[in-house]
Amino acid sequence: MADEVDYETLPSNAGLGVNMIAGAMAGITEHAVMFPIDSIKTRMQVFATSPAAVYTGIGNAFTRISSTEGMRALWRGVSSVILGAGPAHAVHFGTYEFVKDFAGGRAGGNQPLTTAVAGAAATIASDALMNPFDVIKQRMQVHQSEFRSVFTAMRVVYRTEGLAAFYVSYPTTLMMSVPFTAAQFTVYEQVKRLLNPRGEYSPSSHVIAGALAGGVAAGVTTPLDVAKTLLQTRGTSQDSELRRVRGMWDAFRIVWMRDGIKGFFRGMSPRMLMHMPSNALCWLSYEFFKVAIRE
Structure with missing residues (x-):
């Protein structure tokens, strides 16, 4: 039988790419x-001005969105x-590696x-690139969004709100993502090491470690995610106070x-x-592609 691939210790000169x-x-x-699920989370976090856009849970949101707007609305953005x-x-x-x-x-x-x-450094770099795309995604996800095209949304947001609209949430994103990623990578590495001490390619250990890491990180950073959503969707609100959030x-x-302590945990269940x-799928895919590409 051929030796198993020790993917953690393959030559570093092939590593970064x-x-x-x-x-x-x-x-x-x-x-x-x-x-x-991300679309449902966004809608549950937004302070809606219309009763039609207020959802009591994941099942309620899924049923109402799919029945009134169609399943395609859940994929908008x-x-x-x-x-x-x-x-x-x-x-x-x-950056992480x-x-x-x-x-x-x-x-x-x-x-x-x-x-x-390493996880924190990776997040700072990637969020700088991803933040504008995340803003557009959430603008397209909200109830009765006017946007159906990414590039149209980018053009309209830039014209009406300026470049700052794409980065108004970046400090909050970092405040959320740095502890999120640090927690995620730390929990993942610790659980993976516990379940897979030999460091072999083990899909089951990657899935379990990834899922636990994602759940812990998502739960503890939900309040910051609520603030981020409020900032990123401010331009879609009819509420003057929300539109001016700085x-x-x-x-x-x-x-x-407006909502007390419970407001900071809006959308926590769909977020987790x-x-x-x-995260389980992400880590499984990541570890798989590391092995597949190197072979």
């Missing part, structure tokens, strides 16, 4: 498959994710600090004043439901 391609494929796969997710995830995983190697993360043993730093702390103030299987 392989990791970037694997990351791009994983990102597109992850976001495309789970996109309807997916093209923005596909356009942005490939390059952003390529940068994400490429580069920083991890540079900081000695391959030396062996548990190194949660090195893993967390940043993360302003968003927090509005959420607290989205991130657990999507």
Whole structure:
């Protein structure tokens, strides 16, 4: 029998390009498959001015959206994710592996600090690229969105709100994504090491570790995600206060004043439901493509 591929210890001179391609494929796969749940999460987080856009749960949202707007409405904006997710995830995983190697993360043993730093660096780089695409995605996801084309949405948002509209949520995104990714990578690496101490290609361990990592990271960062959604969709609101929201702390103030503590956990269930299987699929795809491309 041929020796199994030790994908964690293959030559580093093939690493960066392989990791970037694997990351791009994983990102597109992850976001495309789970996109309807992401659409429901966005709608549940928005402070709607119309009773028709208020949803009480995942099942309620799915039934009402699909029956009144059609199933296609749940996929509106997916093209923005596909356009942005490939390059952003390529940068994400490429940066992660580069920083991890540079900081000695391959030396062996548990190194949660090195893993967390590498994950945080990866997020800072990838979010700078992905943020405008995420803004457009959420503008297309909201109830009665005027946009059906990514490029039309980009043009209209830029013309009416300027370049700042694409990055008004970037500080909040980083405040959310850095701890999210640090938690995700740390939990993933620890659980993977526990389930797969030999470091072999093991789909089951990648799926379990990825799902647990995604659920933990999604749950603890939901309040920041609520603020991010408020900032990114401000231009679609008919509420003058929401349209004028300026940043993360302003968003927090509005959420607290209007909905109290529960407002910070709007959409947490679909967010966790989205991130657990999507992270499992993302890590499974990533680890698979690392092996497939290198063979």
